[in-house]
Amino acid sequence: xxxxxxxxxxxxxxxxxxxxxxxxxxxxxxxxxxxxxxxxxxxxxxxxxxxxxxxxxxxxxxxxxxxxxxxxxxxxxxxxxxxxxxxxxxxxxxxxxxxxxxxxxxxxxxxxxxxxxxxxxxxxxxxxxxxxxxxxxxxxxxxxxxxxxxxxxxxxxxxxxxxxxxxxxxxxxxxxxxxxxxxxxxxxxxxxxxxxxxxxxxxxxxxxxxxxxxxxxxxxxxxxxxxxxxxxxxxxxxxxxxxxxxxxxxxxxxxxxxxxxxxxxxxxxxxxxxxxxxxxxxxxxxxxxxxxxxxxxxxxxxxxxxxxxxxxxxxxxxxxxxxxxxxxxxxxxxxxxxxxxxxxxxxxxxxxxxxxxxxxxxxxxxxxxxxxxxxxxxxxxxxxxxxxxxxxxxxxxxxxxxxxxxxxxxxxxxxxxxxxxxxxxxxxxxxxxxxxxxxxxxxxxxxxxxxxxxxxxxxxxxxxxxxxxxxxxxxxxxxxxxxxxxxxxxxxxxxxxxxxxxx
Amino acid sequence: xxxxxxxxxxxxxxxxxxxxxxxxxxxxxxxxxxxxxxxxxxxxxxxxxxxxxxxxxxxxxxxxxxxxxxxxxxxxxxxxxxxxxxxxxxxxxxxxxxxxxxxxxxxxxxxxxxxxxxxxxxxxxxxxxxxxxxxxxxxxxxxxxxxxxxxxxxxxxxxxxxxxxxxxxxxxxxxxxxxxxxxxxxxxxxxxxxxxxxxxxxxxxxxxxxxxxxxxxxxxxxxxxxxxxxxxxxxxxxxxxxxxxxxxxxxxxxxxxxxxxxxxxxxxxxxxxxxxxxxxxxxxxxxxxxxxxxxxxxxxxxxxxxxxxxxxxxxxxxxxxxxxxxxxxx
Numbered sequence: 069x070x071x072x073x074x075x076x077x078x079x080x081x082x083x084x085x086x087x088x089x090x091x092x093x094x095x096x097x098x099x100x101x102x103x104x105x106x107x108x109x110x111x112x113x114x115x116x117x118x119x120x121x122x123x124x125x126x127x128x129x130x131x132x133x134x135x136x137x138x139x140x141x142x143x144x145x146x147x148x149x150x151x152x153x154x155x156x157x158x159x160x161x162x163x164x165x166x167x168x169x170x171x172x173x174x175x176x177x178x179x180x181x182x183x184x185x186x187x188x189x190x191x192x193x194x195x196x197x198x199x200x201x202x203x204x205x206x207x208x209x210x211x212x213x214x215x216x217x218x219x220x221x222x223x224x225x226x227x228x229x230x231x232x233x234x235x236x237x238x239x240x241x242x243x244x245x246x247x248x249x250x251x252x253x254x255x256x257x258x259x260x261x262x263x264x265x266x267x268x269x270x271x272x273x274x275x276x277x278x279x280x281x282x283x284x285x286x287x288x289x290x291x292x293x294x295x296x297x298x299x300x301x302x303x304x305x306x307x308x309x310x311x312x313x314x315x316x317x318x319x320x321x322x323x324x325x326x327x328x329x330x331x332x333x334x335x336x337x338x339x340x341x342x343x344x345x346x347x348x349x350x351x352x353x354x355x356x357x358x359x360x361x362x363x364x365x366x367x368x369x370x371x372x373x374x375x376x377x378x379x380x381x382x383x384x385x386x387x388x389x390x391x392x393x394x395x396x397x398x399x400x401x402x403x404x405x406x407x408x409x410x411x412x413x414x415x416x417x418x419x420x421x422x423x424x425x426x427x428x429x430x431x432x433x434x435x436x437x438x439x440x441x442x443x444x445x446x447x448x449x450x451x452x453x454x455x456x457x458x459x460x461x462x463x464x465x466x467x468x469x470x471x472x473x474x475x476x477x478x479x480x481x482x483x484x485x486x487x488x489x490x491x492x493x494x495x496x497x498x499x500x501x502x503x504x505x506x507x508x509x510x511x512x513x514x515x516x517x518x519x520x521x522x523x524x525x526x527x528x529x530x531x532x533x534x535x536x537x538x539x540x541x542x543x544x545x546x547x548x549x550x551x552x553x554x555x556x557x558x559x560x561x562x563x564x565x566x567x568x569x570x571x
Numbered sequence: 572x573x574x575x576x577x578x579x580x581x582x583x584x585x586x587x588x589x590x591x592x593x594x595x596x597x598x599x600x601x602x603x604x605x606x607x608x609x610x611x612x613x614x615x616x617x618x619x620x621x622x623x624x625x626x627x628x629x630x631x632x633x634x635x636x637x638x639x640x641x642x643x644x645x646x647x648x649x650x651x652x653x654x655x656x657x658x659x660x661x662x663x664x665x666x667x668x669x670x671x672x673x674x675x676x677x678x679x680x681x682x683x684x685x686x687x688x689x690x691x692x693x694x695x696x697x698x699x700x701x702x703x704x705x706x707x708x709x710x711x712x713x714x715x716x717x718x719x720x721x722x723x724x725x726x727x728x729x730x731x732x733x734x735x736x737x738x739x740x741x742x743x744x745x746x747x748x749x750x751x752x753x754x755x756x757x758x759x760x761x762x763x764x765x766x767x768x769x770x771x772x773x774x775x776x777x778x779x780x781x782x783x784x785x786x787x788x789x790x791x792x793x794x795x796x797x798x799x800x801x802x803x804x805x806x807x808x809x810x811x812x813x814x815x816x817x818x819x820x821x822x823x824x825x826x827x828x829x830x831x832x833x834x835x836x837x838x839x840x841x842x843x844x845x846x847x848x849x850x851x852x853x854x855x856x857x858x859x860x861x862x863x864x865x866x867x868x869x870x871x872x873x874x875x876x877x878x879x880x881x882x883x884x885x886x887x888x889x890x891x892x893x894x895x896x897x898x899x900x901x
Contacts, residue, residue, distance in 0.1 A: 371785065396787045409781045414846065415774070423775055424786040426768035437767045481786065 472503025641804025660824025691802015
């Protein structure tokens with residue numbers, strides 16, 4: 069075997085509290101498409117950001133064409149022929165295609181931007197991608213698939229030898245995806261090194277030549293795609309030795325149906341979502357980042373719009389359809405971004421915890437809009453004690469609390485209101501092990517007391533430790549449902565598409 | 572929660588209070604400024620400290636105080652209402668025209684109250700339901716109302732019946748009615764914002780609209796109510812101002828009045844970034860600004876220089892506020 073064109077040797081990187089990469093070695097050759105796969109947080113992005121010059125590693129060396137190179141900024145990466153096609157398209161909707169492609173490197177002539185050259189070069193590059201747009205067209209007027217082509221065009225401007233694609237298909241239709249794959253194959257034939265990061269194993273099998281699997285910041289395996297089956301790769305992703313010893317699973321007894329969702333959809337985001345939730349059960353909504361899981365949760369409480377479908381909630385002994393704007397009254401929502409949507413940071417613990425329940429904390433008529441502050445304090449105190457929230461006083465400002473205590477404040481807010489249904493999106497994100505365990509216990513207690521709970525988590529062990537049932541999402545749809553006996557492999561395989569037939 | 576403090580400023584435990592004292596010292600600033608300005612004026616102006624003079628200063632403050640209270644509601648929400656002067660002038664003119672045509676003075680007062688309230692409602696709908704930017708909407712509303720007011724009157728004041736004015740300026744126990752109105756209104760609203768859940772919704776929406784929305788606070792209605800309330804306060808100010816001038820005039824609505832209103836709120840301690848301030852803050856700010864205006868008037872400072880000075884005052888106080896925020900959300 070010849071020397072690989074690109075070699076990353078012994079790369080390690082740690083962030084405060086996490087060892088993101090541990091001594092990873094990575095090789096790629098010209099004229100091949102290498103798939104880089106791994107679960108959320110396995111280190112794929114960190115590794116590619118090291119190559120792209122966005123992150124400086126703690127140790128390790130990078131060789132291109134046998135020569136050691138130093139890459140400490142994105143411009144170093146560009147100078148070494150490395151181009152990055154990002155997942156989140158950094159688009160400027162009101163600017164033209166040409167401006168978007170050249171935004172970081174406008175050529176000048178007589179002190180003015182040289183548009184003649186720019187348009188000419190843009191047309192050449194876009195044609196190579198099979199696109200015939202006018203470079204003067206505004207970005208917002210072209211489809212997401214075409215925007216992706218512009219993003220690739222931008223990467224190709226400087227004739228890169230190494231092209232990294234990070235989840236390029238997440239917002240594309242299947243026709244756009246086919247076109248993209250053709251383009252990638254063409255680039256491969258022209259001799260580029262292609263690194264393809266994906267959540268979707270079906271894409272890996274239809275497009276890539278070699279695969280490399282990362283798990284917990286380490287190389288878990290890899291080789292020619294043709295030598296592996298879907299299941300082999302899933303096993304490498306989740307690891308076989310890991311056993312759920314310290315996550316104790318708790319069973320809950322599910323009662324009658326409490327919420328029924330029928331065919332809710334929003335064009336291009338979520339499709340035909342139907343499921344039901346029963347009293348006293350925890351349903352895990354599992355899927356990769358970007359699978360639509362968060363969008364479903366937000367749609368259920370009216371935070372994101374829907375184009376159609378119905379949500380019914382049990383009232384008395386009947387299921388009643390509820391307008392999307394009204395569902396909030398029955399659902400306690402914990403969003404994934406605590407600081408932006410969960411807390412009133414400069415306000416007190418007490419004011420934060422009573423926020424959802426104010427109309428029930430009032431004095432008697434005729435003062436029924438006046439808050440009974442004794443009642444407010446005693447209710448707050450009850451849930452502070454019940455959840456063991458560490459505060460110096462109820463007047464302490466919430467921004468001075470630790471993340472775990474902040475999250476408990478948000479949960480306490482809903483416990484005070486006591487809705488029949490809870491939706492929790494990443495309820496333990498960013499918390500330490502102790503706080504995570506506390507929150508899992510609270511979820512279990514709530515279910516035991518008869519609440520219906522929908523939980524979203526990126527950590528499979530966590531979702532498996534609390535859920536009685538699973539809904540698996542992929543590309544905006546629910547693709548599978550499992551009972552409590554589902555295995556880790558089932559969940560990962562369905563969410564990545566490894567279990568489904570090739571499209 | 573004490574009635575004077577609200578939003579982020581509440582009673583604090585001993586442990587927090589040291590840190591909080593450092594961050595929220597600005598909460599006492601309006602009181603300090605009031606005392607300093609008051610002391611300075613009483614030293615340099617003879618007869619300032621007589622009861623009759625103090626009452627006349629307060630009477631002079633009344634309409635600005637009411638406008639500042641309305642503005643405070645919108646500022647606490649994180650918005651701004653630049654249309655208050657124009658809206659007030661137009662309300663005053665419609666009411667005066669109705670009375671000139673022989674209409675009942677009580678109904679005339681109701682018109683002065685409701686026209687601005689309706690215009691405030693339009694501001695509120697534009698901001699809450701159409702998601703328009705408050706600055707632009709209310710600036711446009713100011714242009715519309717002041718333009719209409721000037722056009723309708725042809726720049727000539729419309730006199731109002733004397734019995735209307737005399738009724739509004741009645742003295743009760745030696746105190747003119749407008750001062751009593753401001754006093755009662757301030758106490759009532761102070762109670763409302765610090766003790767009722769509507770008040771709490773106002774602060775929570777101004778502090779973080781997204782969190783409030785997720786928690787079930789009817790944020791759109793809160794926004795709508797705040798702008799409508801600001802309009803209504805414009806109407807109340809219109810009645811008092813018209814009575815004091817014995818006429819309705821488009822002059823009441825000139826743009827510079829908006830600066831006095833916002834200066835009052837800012838100096839009084841209402842944050843222009845939302846979430847902080849009370850009715851008392853607005854009134855204290857209005858007294859300070861009235862005193863400063865009077866002093867500059869007596870010292871024969873040119874109109875244009877007073878604009879420069881007031882502009883500098885606004886920027887200074889907003890800067891102090893921004894700086895204390897930066898510290899608190901480190």
